[in-house]
Structures are given as structure tokens and as C-alpha cells.
Amino acid sequence: MANRRRQVSESKGRTIAMLLTFGLIFVGVVVFVIRPTVGTPSQAGADPVTNKGKVLYDAYCAACHGANGEAGVVPNSPALNADGEMWHRSDEELLAQMRHGGENMPAMAADFTDEQVTALLTYIKGWWTPKQRAVQIGDIGE
């Protein structure tokens, strides 16, 4: 009798464990499916231009300017995100820096197509505040 009770409670435990496992799998699948639509605005990954920019940024810029443009990786590499001063400069100046480099920055985007530098700049500007984007001079598409 005691044995039978143990069996019942064991199988109950197993059912609960199974439900929990399926529950976790379900939650995992839901999170995986909605993942591209959450995250920080404009970095969300739904936009192909931003995605292209991210791929380029990660490959060519992140080593010095930080994975999220926060700087501090290589000395003297300024922040490119909202904490930096980049939004004080026009697109032409920023593109010139990317294409020709500067004092301590190689000409990283020298061979990039217009489409590539536009994607890169769009991605970086996704880090700025809406206000910074609004007041920046020479915005892309103007």
C-alpha cells in the first residue's frame, strides 16, 4: 500500500517534471520567435540596412570603438554611441573619417560602397537619442 502510494506520487512527480520541461521548451520557442522584434529600438534586427551595418561594424569597428560604440577598447577611440560627440559632426565629416581615417584611426572603410557606408552610419546612429539624430547636421537621406 505504501509502495503503491510512493508509485503514485512518483508518477505525479514525473508528470509535473514533464509539464515543466514542456513549459520551458514552449517559453524558449516563444522567446526565440519574438526575439528579433524586441531589444533596443532601431537595433532590433528587423531592418536589413541596420543588419548590414551591424555586420560591418562588428567586423571593422568594434575592436576599437567597442561592441556597442561605447569606446574604451583601444585608447583614444571615442565613443560612437549617444555618450560620444559624434552627432556634432555632419555625415560628410563622419564618412570622411571612416573612408580616410584619422590620426590614430586607419582608413577602415576606404573600399566600402556607398551602400555599405550608409548602412554602417545608419546602424551607428541607431545608438543615438532621437534628439541627437534630429539635430545632427547633414542627416542621411536629406
Ligand code: HEC
Ligand atoms: C584601430 C582602431 C580603430 C578602428 C578599427 C576604427 N576606429 Fe574609428 N577612431 C579611432 C580613433 C583612435 C579615433 C580618434 C580620431 C583619430 O585618431 O583619428 C577614431 C575616430 C572615429 C570617428 C570620429 C568620432 C567623432 O567623435 O567625431 C568616427 C566616426 C569613427 N572613428 C568611426 C569608425 C568606424 C565606423 C569604424 C569601422 C569602419 C572605425 N571607426 C574603426 C580608432 C579606430
